[in-house]
Amino acid sequence: MSAQAPSSAPRPEKRPHEDTRHGVTRTDDYAWLRAENWQEVLKDPSRLAADIRTHLEAENAYQEQFLEDTKGLQKTLFAEMKGRIKEDDSSVPLKDGPFAYGSAFREGGEHPRFFRVPREGGEEEVLLDGDGEADGRAYFHIGTVDHSPDHGHLLWSYDDKGSEFYTLKVRALPSGTDLEDEVENTSGSGSFNAGGNGFYYTRLDDNHRPSKVFFHALGTPAAEDRLIYEETDPGFFMNVVDSRLNDWILISIHDHETSEYRILPADDPHAAPRLVAERETGVQYDLEPAGEAFFILTNRDGAKDFKIMTAPAADPSPATWREVVPHEPGRLILSLLAFKDYLVRLERKDGLPRIVVRERASGDEHVIAFDEEAYSLGLIGSFEYDTDVFRFTYSSMTTPAQEFDYNMRTRARTLLKTQEVPSGHDPADYVTRRLMAPAPDGALVPISLVHRRGMPLDGSAPCLLFGYGAYGITIPAAFRTNPLSLVDRGFVYAIAHIRGGKDKGFAWYEDGKREKKTNTFTDFIACARHLVAEGYTSHDRLIAEGGSAGGMLMGAVANMAPRDFRAIVAGVPFVDVLNTMLDDTLPLTPPEWPEWGNPIASREDYETIAAYSPYDNVADQPYPAVLAIAGLTDPRVTYWEPAKWVARLRDHNTSDNPILMKINLDAGHAGASGRFSSLEEKALSYAFVLKMVGIEE
Structure with a gap:
């Protein structure tokens, strides 16, 4: 397969638009791609201006032309990923009064049906058929x-x-x-x-x-x-x-x-x-109702990694709050569930999650233990309050998701369900590891990775490195079936737990936002270089991937370290950061100012964002191959951000590497709807990744 792009890349017309803020004037040649009637387009995509639609359709045609020789591979990848999904999968119903409620898929179905069954036994009652509602x-x-x-x-x-x-x-x-x-x-x-x-x-x-x-x-x-x-x-x-x-x-x-x-x-x-x-x-504070009381998860009074308070429901004002679980630096309390006799909390300590059960009357606590080096936990909870049982999930990068009922009184753990992989999966065939990459300032950045057992660590393996790093969101070291299509072809699949998330506590988040945002980018680059130094891959075999705010990460590292990566996959990428934060009519702009800064009100914030905003920092240099994926009706990252970014990258790219964009004209931020339709987009991006490293099947 040829990795060189066809010569007919779309070149949108340049219509220079000047914007002056804080005495600084910038020129944006592609501002016109932002539809003036974007609110109408969100509700009715047919209202998009003809010249913009023509350009977006040309981008799709160009991308399809470049990936035409991967159509067979895309079908193979789709079949593989679909084959790892239990088509008639169903949840374990949760009990509530006389019924237990759950959801299930029919074989071949795109959307779940929701049902209930009588608690004492009886026929399943379908409440809502997602496939039927989606028809047409x-x-x-x-x-x-x-x-x-x-x-x-x-x-x-x-x-x-x-x-x-x-x-x-x-x-x-x-x-x-x-x-x-x-x-x-x-x-x-x-x-x-x-x-x-x-x-x-x-x-x-x-x-x-x-x-x-x-x-x-x-x-x-x-x-x-x-x-x-x-x-x-x-x-x-x-x-x-x-x-x-x-x-x-x-x-x-x-x-x-x-x-x-x-x-x-x-x-x-x-x-x-x-x-x-x-x-x-x-x-910040979150309320958890508990009968005559509320439990309150808060960072008040300097509790950076949060503490738990309680207050009477009749008067939960701060004057009545009293401490239940004190603040402990380095132990980040993530969430809690209150029951009649117990309090359950999910927390992260030493970079790993754990579940702690506390008896409300005595204050006695115990931790639910796990054996693997790196893993993911989640609380499911219960519809019911007066119960001794709650539900949680467990997985690792090699262990499929497991769902347990846990009896808080007897401490008995009951396995209810293990994620089925119909095409077969043996955890023993894979190795999961946790590395620490040294950042430029000395911080150690965790990396979770998985690869086939027996793979030589001689730098020859291709690697997909995933990152996000924003809003305090932690990317868990959880089981994912889709990356197995890469791992089984000899890839290392790695997650960079960079600053901007809460992987190492709340301070890890604070060190990756606003004026410290560039730590997120340099952390990711450090992870890439550490994987190469440790023999897991080489720079010409290394692919970076991220979506949304992780797509901004992709744009930033493309500008900062273009030679470190063979290719970049940027899903719904938030790359036009400065222009978006300057537009207070956009849905998310005012709520996002605490995360990124307000460049309208603050010159300092303006200069901070301008220094890293991917669109504003595209330069004449040899960029890696890029695939940007967007959705026309996306209210979170508007379609024109990747459209403008791709156009500017083509203007400045001095390499022969392709710059591609796939835009879904019938979807928004989450991409195609339906569990199988979304796999078609993943198959396309994986085919691009495989083509970039010369794997044809």
């Missing part, structure tokens, strides 16, 4: 699916554009008939009141911001819904959740560093929400 739609994604406390109704939502404007609907049970109640332009989730005769939800404004919470009484027009709370600060996200005892409705208001809660009794739809603790910049 180019894109379809189910948001929330939740039953009412009396089990008489189902609240569900869908998005059929990829723009994340969800429509909420209500289904009567057991008849399965949707009521006339329908609410459009919501965030996709909602919570029933205690009586089950209405629900709370968050409505999105024209700029895709969750600005208002409403209560909808069943049987009434949506236009008559009662406004419960309006958030006037566009910099804050907002969502509504309920409690497992169905006694509270919680309105969570937050950005990336500050939070606030307002609560109201779930049995009184006319109640006004009550403030718990007023927002204070940099102070």
